[in-house]
Amino acid sequence: KAIWDTDNKDEFDAKWNIVVTKAGLIDHPWLSSMFDLRESWVPAYARQFFAAAMSSIQRAEGSHGFFKQYISRRNSLIDFIIRFERALSHQRQKELVADHIDAFEVAQCILPMPMNKQMATLYTRTLFQKFEQELIQSTTCFLELKTEDASKVVFNVSERKNWETRVAEVVYVKDSNHASCSCKRFEFVGIICKHILALFRRDQIEYMPDKYILKRWKKTAKSGLVSDANGNEIKDSADPGLLIKRSTMSRLASDVVEDALMSEEGCELLSETLKSFQVKLKLLKDGPSNNEVGGFSSQTQYMKDHKRVRCKGRSKGVTGAKEKAMKRGIRHCRECGHIGHDRRQCPALNTP
Numbered sequence: 001k002a003i004w005d006t007d008n009k010d011e012f013d014a015k016w017n018i019v020v021t022k023a024g025l026i027d028h029p030w031l032s033s034m035f036d037l038r039e040s041w042v043p044a045y046a047r048q049f050f051a052a053a054m055s056s057i058q059r060a061e062g063s064h065g066f067f068k069q070y071i072s073r074r075n076s077l078i079d080f081i082i083r084f085e086r087a088l089s090h091q092r093q094k095e096l097v098a099d100h101i102d103a104f105e106v107a108q109c110i111l112p113m114p115m116n117k118q119m120a121t122l123y124t125r126t127l128f129q130k131f132e133q134e135l136i137q138s139t140t141c142f143l144e145l146k147t148e149d150a151s152k153v154v155f156n157v158s159e160r161k162n163w164e165t166r167v168a169e170v171v172y173v174k175d176s177n178h179a180s181c182s183c184k185r186f187e188f189v190g191i192i193c194k195h196i197l198a199l200f201r202r203d204q205i206e207y208m209p210d211k212y213i214l215k216r217w218k219k220t221a222k223s224g225l226v227s228d229a230n231g232n233e234i235k236d237s238a239d240p241g242l243l244i245k246r247s248t249m250s251r252l253a254s255d256v257v258e259d260a261l262m263s264e265e266g267c268e269l270l271s272e273t274l275k276s277f278q279v280k281l282k283l284l285k286d287g288p289s290n291n292e293v294g295g296f297s298s299q300t301q302y303m304k305d306h307k308r309v310r311c312k313g314r315s316k317g318v319t320g321a322k323e324k325a326m327k328r329g330i331r332h333c334r335e336c337g338h339i340g341h342d343r344r345q346c347p348a349l350n351t352p
Contacts, residue, residue: 047184
């Protein structure tokens, strides 16, 4: 608590003395050496430097905690690479979803104040929630005029927290219209603190001045010119829709590969399928030949007769009249009962 819950140097030194006195460790050599090096590791001594409220240890622990969800020490090298790529793919997917929410949705405001509505449209969802908490806590702060002269005004801003009263000092410079606080939250985190917000509320400032709004926390932080190490402009030609498709297909491919690695049959099946799919994609990529325009060939094409193909078995050929007569058999007359003629040629009917 003495390390992380202090806003200035004097407050840390006072809490440190209370802790070591109660524990009887005032003359402890290691603690004494650490106290002498407090400017190197105590956040209260580095709050004048912007760090987005993160220390180097927190950044490392955050990365470790994120990758532990996907990677373990029992993974092989190939499995590690696949899971590592999958973790990055999931992280990119979450970022795209968050960007989509920030672009098309506006956060609901708890306090119906113009400044709160203003920041809801400018800040990302995560940063707006942090700002709104500061704005809510500013309503419980009390201002007391400490000193005033021709150039600046100094206020003591007190608040009740955890059954103790904490006081911060806010300095307002008249010429530059700039307010700074002893807690150094704006310098360290990049978000205006509740103590300065209490001063704005007292002076009836309804909208946040632009100089207190950092671009890195805005929804449009990724827009604008981006330069490399040499100062050259980096142009972004990527389509947002294409990025979403790429992220979705990359995640699907990662899941398929992970499932295929469970068995040799799955690896062989996936390998054969990918090779076949790669050939089809190449044919699709090549498209029609160069001599075709608009789906039609520029040269005249002639339709040729199909080649004659001999059927299986012996051909029956053409049946002659003699063969047809032989197949019909001997004629039999139904009138007289004799053979050799039929009813049309019967002598009995033709006799006058």
